[in-house]
Amino acid sequence: MAANVAPVTLSVVVPLYNEEANVAPLVERVTSILEALPDRPSYELVLVNDGSADSTAQFIREELRRRPHVVFVNLSRNFGHQLAATAGLDVSRGEAVVLMDGDLQDPPELIPEFVERWRAGYDVVYAVRRTRKGESTFKLATARAFYRIIRRLTNVSIPMDAGDFRLMSRRVVEVLKRSRERHRFLRGMVSWAGFAQTPVEYDRDERRYGASKYPISKMLKFAIDGVTSFSDVPLRFATYLGFTVSTASFIYALTIIFFKAFRLGTPEYARGWASTMVVILFLGGVQLIGIGILGEYIGRIYDEVKARPLYLISDIERS
Numbered sequence: 001m002a003a004n005v006a007p008v009t010l011s012v013v014v015p016l017y018n019e020e021a022n023v024a025p026l027v028e029r030v031t032s033i034l035e036a037l038p039d040r041p042s043y044e045l046v047l048v049n050d051g052s053a054d055s056t057a058q059f060i061r062e063e064l065r066r067r068p069h070v071v072f073v074n075l076s077r078n079f080g081h082q083l084a085a086t087a088g089l090d091v092s093r094g095e096a097v098v099l100m101d102g103d104l105q106d107p108p109e110l111i112p113e114f115v116e117r118w119r120a121g122y123d124v125v126y127a128v129r130r131t132r133k134g135e136s137t138f139k140l141a142t143a144r145a146f147y148r149i150i151r152r153l154t155n156v157s158i159p160m161d162a163g164d165f166r167l168m169s170r171r172v173v174e175v176l177k178r179s180r181e182r183h184r185f186l187r188g189m190v191s192w193a194g195f196a197q198t199p200v201e202y203d204r205d206e207r208r209y210g211a212s213k214y215p216i217s218k219m220l221k222f223a224i225d226g227v228t229s230f231s232d233v234p235l236r237f238a239t240y241l242g243f244t245v246s247t248a249s250f251i252y253a254l255t256i257i258f259f260k261a262f263r264l265g266t267p268e269y270a271r272g273w274a275s276t277m278v279v280i281l282f283l284g285g286v287q288l289i290g291i292g293i294l295g296e297y298i299g300r301i302y303d304e305v306k307a308r309p310l311y312l313i314s315d316i317e318r319s
């Protein structure tokens with residue numbers, strides 16, 4: 001791990017998981033954009049290999065040999081997108097840091113605009129997807145629903161349809177470095193940090209090669225991470241439901257007492273097996289949901305108190 005002391009103005013951080021076909025075109029495109037920046041700031045390109053099972057690491061080493069501005073961060077195994085990005089941000093040294101995906105869905109052509117706004121005084125410049133090409137209607141619909149739910153449930157205003165593609169100033173990166181929560185939802189944490197933030201609109205491209213690493217199961221986990229790390233509304237859900245059901249059952253009980261007291265017979269709705277079963281199953285289900293919600297939070301508390309490192313770096317290579 002050669003200590004490189006030359007100051008860096010701009011870092012570009014890219015987490016990569018099984019992106020062997022994307023490494024060369026990515027480095028090529030990003031480098032030519034960075035080269036052409038006005039005032040030619042010094043830059044580094046931090047490529048994080050997130051335990052890829054293909055030849056991503058070899059391809060990164062290939063680039064490392066030819067290009068002095070590449071920094072290769074090799075994680076000890078697959079830690080997932082958010083943690084791989086965190087590792088890259090921790091290693092980066094730039095006065096401003098751009099975080100982007102490695103599949104060229106985030107066009108590096110936006111970087112000059114990011115830098116311009118940063119120089120104009122913004123701490124966070126985030127890309128907002130105007131359109132998204134080559135994604136299934138299912139992904140679009142779930143993504144939309146997700147941003148709306150997040151907006152309802154949380155008290156940080158997380159911008160609609162913004163991913164993790166963004167530029168952050170050093171002081172925002174330092175905020176992230178001090179926030180060591182495990183279940184990371186970076187875009188939420190950046191919104192939470194505040195400072196001057198501004199959006200830039202763009203049209204999201206198709207993934208260049210390979211398949212998305214976010215199957216429905218991971219998307220769901222990511223969504224739950226997003227909600228639980230910024231909101232305790234789900235916890236209150238059980239309380240509200242409890243009050244509602246108690247009130248309803250109290251009224252129900254009163255009506256039955258009334259019927260009995262005045263010897264009016266048993267009302268139709270208080271008779272039989274079906275009504276009993278419905279009540280038992282309904283309450284059983286509601287209780288399980290309540291316990292499940294508690295479990296989500298307790299599991300996260302358990303993860304946090306263990307305080308394990310967020311990721312492990314096997315080596316950092318600089319040329």
Ligand code: UDP
Nearest residue numbers: 015016017050080081084101102212213214
């Ligand atoms: N990624 C990663 N680790 C993972 C999954 C994904 O570093 O476990 C990287 C991936 O290589 C890509 C970025 O995270 O650079 C975004 O992933 P992907 O394109 O699969 O997500 P999508 O665009 O489908 O939401």
Ligand code: MG
Nearest residue numbers: 101103105207
């Ligand atoms: Mg992608």
